[in-house]
Amino acid sequence: MRQNLILNTDSYKLGQYLQYPAGTRAISTVATTRGQSFRPELMFFGLQMFLKEYLSQPIVMADIKEAADIAGVHGQPFDSEGWQRIVDVHGGYLPLRIEAIPEGAALRRGVPMMQVVNTDPNLPWLTSHMETALLRAIWYPSTVATTAWRIRLALQPFLDRTTDDPAALQPSRISDYGCRSTTSLEQAAIGGAAHLVHFNSSDSLPAILHARRHYGIDMPGYSIPSAEHASITAWGQAGETDAYSNMIERFSGFSAYSVVSDSYDLHTAVTEIWGKSLQAKVREAGGVLVVRPDSGDPIDTPVQVVAQLAYAFGTRLNGKGFKVIDGNVRVLQSDGVSLQDIQMILGRLESMGFSAENISFGMGSGLLHKINRGTVSFTMRATAMQDAGGQWKGIGRRAPHAQEKLTIQGRVAAIADGIDIVSIPLTELGGRQNLLQPVWENGQLLVDWTMDEIRARATEASRAA
Known part of the structure; x- marks a missing residue:
């Protein structure tokens, strides 16, 4: 328009x-x-x-x-x-x-x-x-670019201390999940483009299009196939395992796929379904399974999920001596996290001997709207x-x-x-x-x-x- x-x-x-002096x-x-x-x-x-x-x-x-x-x-x-x-x-x-x-x-x-x-x-x-x-x-x-920059600077020490390749991991640590958190399409596009200055993970197509249109880049950000609560609960609680299995079958051919796992009971989903029933299938299928806890305490819950997945799938030590979950399994925390939450999560994981590469984060309102x-x-x-x-x-x-x-x-x-x-x-x-x-x-x-x-x-x- x-x-x-x-x-x-x-x-x-x-x-x-009408207000300036004559001759201005x-x-x-x-x-x-x-x-x-x-x-x-x-x-x-x-x-x-x-x-x-x-x-x-x-x-x-x-x-x-x-x-x-x-x-x-x-x-x-x-x-x-x-x-x-x-x-x-x-x-x-x-x-x-x-x-x-x-x-x-x-x-x-x-x-x-x-x-x-x-x-x-x-x-x-x-x-x-x-x-x-x-x-x-x-x-x-x-201001969005500044906010993203501050987050980037806060993340960097954890990556430097606990990962083998901090520079390669850094751009994917924060994803823009704020397309629905903004007041308009234009705000989502402009703010999302600013986030892309520091990170290349985004679920905002308006931001992708804006950055492509105005900053001469073919593809400024990347996304992965993801489940939402509707596509999991449509199977019913009795079909939760089948819903997750379907995600493996449909999307393990991609580099990674994300599955929201708190529709009914997050603990059961992580320890029993992912950790036991579908563990072999996850390993054999390839691709990176990203388990997404979307509720609970924003600090304790993701730390617990990392520990539970590590127990179920096992871990290896990276070059800096920190644990990395085996079986190409990772965690994504995106339920209203703040910069302070992210620092607390990474600090607790580091104290438990886990590498920061085990987890990434999604932000919406905190990045684009607050x-x-x-x-x-x-x-x-x-x-x-x-x-x-x-x-x-x-x-x-x-x-x-x-x-x-x-x-x-x-x-x-x-x-x-x-x-x-x-x-x-x-x-x-x-x-x-x-x-x-x-x-x-x-x-x-x-x-x-x-x-x-x-x-x-x-x-x-x-x-x-």
């Missing part, structure tokens, strides 16, 4: 064209996060999706008419002449220059990640008009204006008290400082490389990051963290 880009904003933005030629805004931190703690991602999905569509006359009609009834003024100029002079494409940090980069709080300025001196209000949509376009995917703009305190502010003489001057509110750091003023640049990124006034850049590089100008995409490039930056940031 086509969206009217003029109306993709707050109502009050429609009157901004340009307004420059910066997107950043509030506060300070001594190390990188957030990851920038997602702007490219918005540029391709929304800014690549030109404004047309029908958009102007609809916006003018709505503004008139809604109680707001409307710059019909200005929007008409965008259609007549610029072919409907917004005369904006957008500079951004490379996606997948890790940043400290307070470091600008995006800078936006109008390129038509007749339309200085346009920068502010687009603030709402642009801020929303980056805060959500960046966040907001304040989670990492995203904000976007006007920092500079260009006057009638072409001179830039910094603008911004005065700090309300002496202890508060002054807000950014003036045009800015971002430079590398060792493994970190810091911001400086653009006037002080000199010959240094500005990491706030133009990615969009007047309807043209200037940089097209691939998911492989973004993942490489995210991996580098993870090693440095």
Whole structure:
């Protein structure tokens, strides 16, 4: 469905064209996060999706008419002449220059990640008009990417200590099960794409499609055949063993298959059905059986299931001396787990001598939905204006008290400082490389990051963290 880009904003933005001083030629805004931190703690991602999905569509006359009609009834003024100029002079494409940090980069709080300025001196209000949509376009995917990054960093020590090949295992440890946890298809797609920066396991087809469409990757994530309660309980309690046996017969030819095992009694399913009745069949069939406990205590239950399966199938020791379940059997815990739950589970398993490779996790709401703009305190502010003489001057509110750091003023640049990124006034850049590089100008995409490039930056940031 086509969206009217003029109306993709707050109502009050429609009157901004009447509010700037006479002779104003340009307004420059910066997107950043509030506060300070001594190390990188957030990851920038997602702007490219918005540029391709929304800014690549030109404004047309029908958009102007609809916006003018709505503004008139809604109680707001409307710059019909200005929007008409965008259609007549610029072919409907917004005369904006957008500079951004490379996606997948890790940043400290307070470091600008995006800078936006109008390129038509007749339309200085346009920068502010687009603030709402642009801020929303980056805060959500960046916050999901940050959440996934924090989970990745928390998992890494367990993988390093207890597995033989941590780098190979890491991308599959967290699966996106949040397609149904979001408020809309678009949220599932955008948030799910952000999760794919760090992990390649996903059950969200909207996320897979979004990443393919916008980040030049053929297949960003993988899934395995999985049972759900409906397909198990349809056999009845007396047919539970037959239901599991059917899963083996149908899906053992795949690399792995997942079977929810708590429809009736999880303990009986694990120890009696999987551990005894179907053990030989599981071993002979090939493929990895992933047993999924979907209820019970989110920490104790998966630990117990790992121990029960280890007792039934036996274990081997990996190169680091930790136990790995035999018979290609693993566990997946996905029932409302949090980062703290995951750390507790892996810690208990490690203390019992089990490798972290025995278990993986699925996350939904905790990954994609239990966040907001304040989670990492995203904000976007006007920092500079260009006057009638072409001179830039910094603008911004005065700090309300002496202890508060002054807000950014003036045009800015971002430079590398060792493994970190810091911001400086653009006037002080000199010959240094500005990491706030133009990615969009007047309807043209200037940089097209691939998911492989973004993942490489995210991996580098993870090693440095």
